Amino acid sequence: MAMKQGQLKIQQKWEDMAGYAYVVLRHIPKSERFTLGAEIRSGIWKGLRLIVKANAVRDRLPMLYELDAEIKTLLALMRVAYGLKIMPSKKYEILSGKLVELGKMLGGWIKYSKT
Secondary structure (H helix, E strand, O other): OOOOOOOOHHHHHHHHHHHHHHHHHOOOOHHHHOOHHHHHHHHHHHHHHHHHHHHHOOOOHHHHHHHHHHHHHHHHHHHHHHHOOOOOHHHHHHHHHHHHHHHHHHHHHHHHHHO
16 A cells, blocks of 8 residues: 555554454454454554544654553454464464564654653
């Protein structure tokens, strides 16, 4: 996907991760689609909303810390999905790698926002 003018790099990466996660979640068993799958989808959209809101306000640190907690929660949910054999190892590795990268970008944003 091409980055739109004025769009944060972290937002673009988040949207790319969301697109990949949706493809992965489409293949989880029906029994988990409306429980664990729904929790993961909900966290993905909450994270995107937090990025957009944090970019729009001056006092963004509380939202950035909330986004950090959301990333950690998503990582934990995906670990559970992998542990239950709902998510294949290769897809788990790719998704968790994308979330770790987003966490590092967020860390930089938090550090920059503290100054």
